[in-house]
Structure formats: C-alpha cells, structure tokens
Amino acid sequence: MAKKRLIRLLVTLVPALAFAALVAWWLGAPPSSRPASSASSTGAAPASGGGGQIVPGVAVGGPFTLVDQSGKTVTEKSYAGSWRLMFFGYTFCPDICPTELQVMAQAMDQLGAEGDKVQPIFISVDPGRDTPQQLSDYVAQFHPRLVGLTGTAAQVSAATRAWRVYAAKxxxxxxxxYLMDHSTYVYLMDPDNRLATIFARGTTAEDMVKGIREAMAKGAAGK
Incomplete structure (x- = not known):
C-alpha cells in the first residue's frame, strides 16, 4: 500500500514540478529569449475552450465547469470577452492565499478603468470545505469583483489539471x-481564454498591473 501511495504521489507531483521549473525559467529569462505562446508562434487557433502555452509543449488552461459563490454553475464561456486573473487556493489557507488575493485586489484597484476589462477569479482546490457560502464570505473580504469558484471533487480536479496546478491534502x-499544499501562480487569461502570462508568487501589485497592461497592449496590437 505504501508503495502504491508513493507511485500515485510521484505521478501527480512530477508533472507539477516540471511545469514549475519551466515557468521559473521563463519568468527569469530575458524577454528576447522567452518562447512565444503557441497562438502567436504558430498562428494556429487554440483548442476548443482556449488554453495556451508559455513554454513549448506545456499547454495551460481550457474548458471548465464549476459553481460560483452564489451557487450558479459557470463555465469558461461565462467570462468570454473578459481578461481573467486567476488564482487557485483555498479559504482555510493561513498565509499564501490571502496574501496573493490581496495583491490581485490591489492590482485591480490600480488598473482603474482598465480593471473593468479584467475578471479576478479565485478557484478553490479544497471542494470538501469550500462551499459556495464559504467562498462568498471569503472573497468579499478582498475585492467586490472577485469571483469564487468551487465544485465537485471531479470538477475541481479537471480545472487543476487543465491549469497544471499541483494541489494535495x-x-x-x-x-x-488540515492544510492543502498547492502551487501559487496567478494566471492571466485573455478574452479568448488563452494564457497570456503567469505571475509568480511574490509579484507586486505594481508589476502585476504592468504585466496586465503589456498583455492587453499586445492583444490589441494583434487584432
């Protein structure tokens, strides 16, 4: 049994660690050496439901079906046309999650009118405890436009796999x-649900705003 548990852990953890290493390289590389997203480098249309690549061979994002803090079922199409600033965490998180959500909230405020084009989203990796009501009370502490999403264990698992998020009790x-161990990136998705960029833990609100504006300008130039 112990051997089987170890194998399951390795199957889950190794892809997440590989993705983290690739993202760390991308974030630390000079702009001229960073690979472009799949959409811009190949000219090909994204797969159904969106998604994209920051590094070759690592697709991030896609379709999802979850429930928001009001109990309404939503999908990626519910936010079509908006930029999405997404973070995966859980409401019982003692430090990292509230810190990152506070940075997201500050970035939204600093964007001013441009913030109307951005939908901040918090997706729970702890569906066992994070009910819609729990999320409603939680996200209200950070920003009036912050949406909290949860779902069944299967729905949440599908979303974390699509975004290459590591999460384990x-x-x-x-x-x-109990605590949840989880990855801590903030994802910026464009209005077509394609990955625009990733912000690492520790990114300031000012740098996040800069990154969002650069992605918006690039998106506008590409139209």
Whole structure:
C-alpha cells in the first residue's frame, strides 16, 4: 500500500514540478529569449475552450465547469470577452492565499478603468470545505469583483489539471482541520481564454498591473 501511495504521489507531483521549473525559467529569462505562446508562434487557433502555452509543449488552461459563490454553475464561456486573473487556493489557507488575493485586489484597484476589462477569479482546490457560502464570505473580504469558484471533487480536479496546478491534502490526524499544499501562480487569461502570462508568487501589485497592461497592449496590437 505504501508503495502504491508513493507511485500515485510521484505521478501527480512530477508533472507539477516540471511545469514549475519551466515557468521559473521563463519568468527569469530575458524577454528576447522567452518562447512565444503557441497562438502567436504558430498562428494556429487554440483548442476548443482556449488554453495556451508559455513554454513549448506545456499547454495551460481550457474548458471548465464549476459553481460560483452564489451557487450558479459557470463555465469558461461565462467570462468570454473578459481578461481573467486567476488564482487557485483555498479559504482555510493561513498565509499564501490571502496574501496573493490581496495583491490581485490591489492590482485591480490600480488598473482603474482598465480593471473593468479584467475578471479576478479565485478557484478553490479544497471542494470538501469550500462551499459556495464559504467562498462568498471569503472573497468579499478582498475585492467586490472577485469571483469564487468551487465544485465537485471531479470538477475541481479537471480545472487543476487543465491549469497544471499541483494541489494535495497535507497528511494529518484531523480530517476536518488540515492544510492543502498547492502551487501559487496567478494566471492571466485573455478574452479568448488563452494564457497570456503567469505571475509568480511574490509579484507586486505594481508589476502585476504592468504585466496586465503589456498583455492587453499586445492583444490589441494583434487584432
């Protein structure tokens, strides 16, 4: 049994670590050496539901079906036409999640009128505890436009796989009070649900605003 658990952990963790290493390289590389997204480098249309690549061979994003904080079922099409600033975490997170959501909220405020084009989204990786009501109370603490999404375990798992998000329950004795280990990137998706850029943990609100504006300008120039 222990061997099987180790194999399952490696199957889940290795792709996530590989993606993290690729993203870390991309974020640290000079702009001239960064590969373009699949849409811009090949000219090909994205797969159904969107998605894109920051590094060759690593697709990020796609279709999803989840439930928002009001209990309404939503899909990627619910936000069509808007830029999406997305973060995966959970409401019981003691530090990283509230910190990143606060940065997202500050970035939204600093964008001013441009912020109307951006939909901030918080997707729970802890569907067992993060009910729509729990999310409603939580996201209201950060920004009035922040949307919280949850769903069944299968729905959440499908979304985390599409965005290459690592998430796993930290082993403990208490089945109700536990921590979740998860990746901490903020994803910017364009109005066609294609990946525009990724912000690493620790990005300031000012740098996030700069990145969003650069992506918007690039998107406008490409039309």
């Amino acid at each position: 930290v082993a403990g004795d208490d089945p109700e009070n």
